[in-house]
Amino acid sequence: MSHFKRSAMSRRAFLSTTAGASMIALHPFSARASAGQAHLRIMETTDLHVHVWPYDYYADKPRDTVGLARTAAHIADIRSEATNSLLLDNGDFLQGNPMGDYIAYERGMKEGDLHPVITAMNTVGFDASTLGNHEFNYGLDFLVKSLAGANFPIISANVVKSEGSDPTKDETLIPPYVILDRMLTDGSRETHPIKVGLIGFVPPQIMNWDRKHLEGNVTARDILETASAYVPQMREEGADIIIALSHSGIGSANATDGMENASVPLAAVDGIDALVTGHSHLVFPSPTYADFAAVDAENGLIHGKPATMGGFWGSHLGVIDLMLEREAGEWRVVNTAVETRPISKRNEDRSVSALVESQQDVLDATATDHEETLAYVRRAVGKTAAPLHSYFALVADDPSVQIVSIAQKWYIEEMMKGTEHEGLPILSAAAPFKAGGRGGPEYYTDVPAGDVAIKNVADLYLYPNTVRAVRISGAEVKDWLERSAGMFNQVAVGSSDTPLLNPSFPSYNFDVMDGVTYEIDLSQPSKFGPKGEMENPDASRIKNLAYNGQPVTDDMEFIVATNNYRASGGGSFPGADGSTVVFEAPDTNRDVIVRYIVEQGTIQPSADANWTFAPLANTSVVFETGPKAADYVDDLKSVDVSPAGDGADGFALFRLNL
Secondary structure, three states: OOOOOOOOOEEEEEEHOOOOHHHHHOHHHHHHOOOOEEEEEHHHHHOOOOOOOOEEEOEEEOOOOOOOHHHHHHHHHHHOOOOOEEEOOOOOOOOOOHHHHHHHHHOOOOOOOHHHHHHHHHHHHHOOOOHHHHHHHOOOOHHHHHHOOOOOOEEEOOOOEOOOHHHHOOOEEEEOEEEEEEEEOOOOOOOOEEEEEEEEEEOHHHHHHHHHHOOOOOEEHHHHHHHHHHHHHHHHHOEEEEEEEEEOOOOOOOOOOOOOOOOHHHHHHOOOOOOEEEOOOEEEOOOHHHOOOOOOOOOEEOOOOEEEEEEOOEEEEEEEEEEEEEEEEEEEEEEEEEEEOEEEOOOOOEEEOOOOOOOHHHHOOOOOHHHHHHHHHHHEEEEEEEEEEOOOOOOOOHHHHHHHHHOOOOHHHHHHOOOOOOOOOOOEEEOOOOHHHHHHHEEEEEEEEEEEHHHHHHHHOOOEEEEEEEEEHHHHHHHHHHHHHEEEEOOOOOOOOOEOOOOOHHHHHEEEEOOOOEEEEOOOOOOOOOOOOOOOOOOEEEEEEEHHHHHHHHOOOOEEEEHHHHHHOOEEEEEEEOOOOEEEEEEEHHHHHHHHHHOOOOOOOOOOEEEEEEEOOOEEEEEEEEHHHHOHHHHOOOOOEOOOOOOOHHHHHHHEOO
């Protein structure tokens, strides 16, 4: 039974006395607490991805929308408002921008070294953190050395070195939970002890996403199974309240084994009193989750329990307010409120304004790492004869994606020599990683003609994946492309300005396959849903699929160059579930791209239009892309695209005549 008991006081009555979450800066809960009552404010960052400075290393310019140094200003303000507070990080802090890659691949982590994001977190003064899935991208040795520098506990309950008869008998990679002994100051300035239990979780899919590093070293248990075992134990050890650090998104309320986005059923676990969430790079509370079962998206509740998700890259600080009352040595909750505080805002003219300034002590603590990262990303490795951009990567064959594909194919051709697979046709699959979406209207690859530096290669290929090759059939090639074609909405022939792009379909799952030619028929329904689930078994959007001018038959065999994420099941693509892998490279896709550019000297990026949309008479669609796309629209030759006005949230709208 949870010690965290709710009083009969209604939320409406509570908010009327406090004027809601928005009033906290002027009338903090602390000022409303009476004798025996205490206000505890929980702050959350999530998915920092090494964004310490307000700087875009790919674009090599300051950026007001990111950076823990900026989020730290909110943290400082809240600490001055609240008598009692805790600062928690929800994971994905070690990887995600060139500073992370510089430390992992260039500088390295020796015993005693401090990782810059850990330095920054120490400077800000975190109370605890958990692991996210990207913590494992650089391997366990790098992870352990990086965590050693933290001045705060880092926990994760479901990453296991040796499994026992139940989770509580496991040998975990790091401590599964921590119980913090704290003193709370109540409304009459009296202090009282409280034990705050914190437990962390990561998606078990890490075993697929980072199999190279993890297989044979650790396993990952189901989040709900793990929580159900540990939470009672934490209560027995004296935890007054328990907060789940859930590096797992807000998804279905129906529990299934091995859920990636398990925060909703996790909130239903008896004994968990509040959750900080993440992984999805979204904000909670927000209208995004208005229609989710068991979720109160306005008030920030999941199964009636307070929860928050603080965006990504430091964009927001999540805040949960708990008014606690002490009676007979136990704490109970009077009520809760939840908010998020952004570090920037987008203006009506599409510009961005900072809402806070950076904390100088965070910048000072990581200044050397920042300068070394800048030097790292500015090194020239070759030249490009034409611009490389991704503004139209979702509607036309695109040179920025094709360069990645060509480099992968070039590499795998060498690796297949002398193997049993030599002589099989080699294809290459690549997707546009920076194509707007949740990243915003500036989130596109844009490399001008001229020198190509490491920062540009990182821009072309956002993640530190490694190259892999799979051996699949012609039928699986077709279904791989059918899965990609789920990017697009179905379009009625003869219709005008139908929205083209499915907003629930991430661009990194839109694989373009070089080495074959094909058309996508938008008049047909998608065979697969956004997560790869079969929706229309008889549907066929992929038309005229050919290799060397000849139709691809179901029984043909191909080698497909791709990355470890895709080859091991990421995105649920037919033919890519880990069982078809025939080669695992020791090299990252970025390294391969750099090698290719260095060997070529000057690359000649020109899309060959190996894929197009099937013609539909008198039919047009519209799509959003970055405003800078207008600079390149006249260069498009394979499609009929023209500007169509302003889109939402700073995007530009374009029309495509099919």
